[in-house]
Amino acid sequence: MPEISYLEAIRQALWQEMKRDERVFLLGEDIGCYGGAFGLTHGMLDEFGPERIRETPISEATIVATAIGASLLGMRPVAEIMFMDFILLTLDQLANQAAKMRFMFGGRTTVPMVVRMPAGSGTGAASQHSQSLESVLMHFPGLKVVNPSTPYDAKGLMLAAIRDPNPVCFVEHKVLYKTKGEVPEGDYTIPLGVGEIKRAGRDITVVANNIMVMKTLHVAEKLSEAGIEVEVIDPRTLLPLDTQTIIDSVLRTGRLLVVHEACQTGGWAGEVIASVVGSPAFDYIDTPVRRLGGKDIPIPYNRGLEKIAIPQEDDIEQEIRAMVEGRI
């Protein structure tokens, strides 16, 4: 199987789906001749032409509103919001329109669109270009929120997202763009709403998303040498959330830690923990349930501060050790 990057995996999914389905088109800022801020749509204008790779003005509200209109008329738009931070400009379109239409029109219409957005810090882009706002989007029933951590998941989830009849927020991570992994060349989908155990272990369940999955896997490998076996779960889709996989895991390990880059207060770790503590897994919990989120501060521009604003591998390792070794 060829090894490609996370970024290429997403491009491959878009490319293949545009070849397969002529209703699919892209729209966003600088996605044409510039190839997108991160180069994700590089070469696509030449292949598909300006009708299907549509440059837009700098107006996120317009981008999402256009995508909604097109999808209502039977198209399958994939919109790009250059930085996830700007999704806040589209909340009325996303939350009040896209998320509600299928319900309010009694199922007589659907909004089959995808809105892609790179999230996260680690690129020195400061407070307004580094946020992880996935928890915000989880509060709107009618939306789906997808959040891949590997190239393989990115392609399979993107294909599933485009084919899904509901509006899907596809949250990518900037730092993951360069990470590589095996990705099948052909067509495959990963069902939305199904999490995956990325690594099995008996001592503790760690639930993490996007970049934190990678960090936790590194820590898990290191701790394995010390005799601590960490089970790493990637929900992959945050809305709807696959709580059952997490609950089953906690039934086995008796310990739960949730790690995300998003600010801790109001972060989705609280949602996971509430689901587990309120489930039959409660009687199997043998250590206080914990979460490790980003600090409750705007992401600093200073690279050193930017790093300590979000959980790093050392933090994750210390937290896991404290829990497994009975110090919490």
Place this chain on the structure above:
Amino acid sequence: MPVPFIMPKFDMDQEKATIISWSKKEGDFIKFDETVLTVETEKVAIDVPAPATGTLARILFKDGDVVPVTKVIAYVLKEGETLADLPKAQESQGTPSKPEVAPVSQPAIAPAAVTLHATPVAVRMAKEEGVDLAQVPAAGDRVTRGDVERFIAHQKTLGRVAIPATPAARRVAQESRVALETIAGSGPRGRVQAADVLASVKTASASTNGREAELVPLTSMRRTIAERMQQSFRESPHIALTAEVDMSEAESIRRLFNMQTEKQGQPRITVTALIIKVVAWALLRHPYLNASFHGDSISLWKDVNIGVAAAAPHGLVVPVLRNADRLGVSEINMQVTELAGRARENKLRLEDVQGGTFTVSNLGMFGIRQFRAVINPPESAILAVGSVVRKPVVVDGEDHVGVRPVLSLTLSADHRVIDGIVAARFLSDLVTGLESPSLLLY
């Protein structure tokens, strides 16, 4: 002035408590009423709440120390206070160096004792709820309604047993039928982990030396029973006296009473209730049977609080009927029924089992004719009641034999307090009272 943190007294006869563990350390910020340490009395483990909000300072006793009640065990520094505000350490007791610092003059609990600062609402509420305002610690500079509410809520939870354990540990303990209170927790602050429970089950089955047996770890209740009965047998020289009672009159008065209870839809009067009534009457006439021995003195209790041995799920408990001498048979009957019911459901409160001055143990319902009971310390006597049996007895001076309901009573008494003749007089009065209940009206 820093608030002295004293070892609280939970029990009437409690003299000391053992510190199981401090959950806070010096320098920690503590909030009024939050748990700061756990102590163990001979009955239960109890969480001790902070007497005030502030910084915990100068812990004087460590885990495992046995501390007399009301002794200062630490201090709470209020906002703005430092270690320098603490009273000087009392090591040099003989030479009081600085007379201006006089820790003795500090009130033990609340500084509010002398001049009472309280809001009008708090005063009214305390009055309504029967709370002594001087006992209520103030969070701020005066006692507020919130302080009174917290105080009342706290009083209610005092006797509650709380054992820190993870949900998993609780489940495993329940599945393995192990009492959590018998397990030493290895987790932070002594929290019981699932592994601790499993280990305890394992050790228990290992110590049978290969012979097959189901090993049951001691619950704290079993342990208390064991210790107290052992203590009683070791310290109190028991004498036992038995007498038979013709229950004809008692039976007929019981029938009369039950015609009454039936009309009023109340539970039927039991033999036990009738006996308790007569015992209370006799105790008033024989104060040494209602007493406790202290080594150099004897307390002759003014109250007549009769303990009634009852079965609880995990062993014997003796709930106490307070001021039984002032209750009618019907009231005694209802209270005993209620206490025994709560004993069966394991719902007795600490105060339900405290303060007994004499115990009645009835095994008659199991067909036991006669038995000797072990005195329940610090009481000095216990009455063992057998079953009422119809049997032939000589009924008058002319050697005529008749069939009568006969009850056998056996009194165990502590000879340090009660001589044989004193016990005999009491028992004889008891027999008279049961054979001629109308004498109680005299």
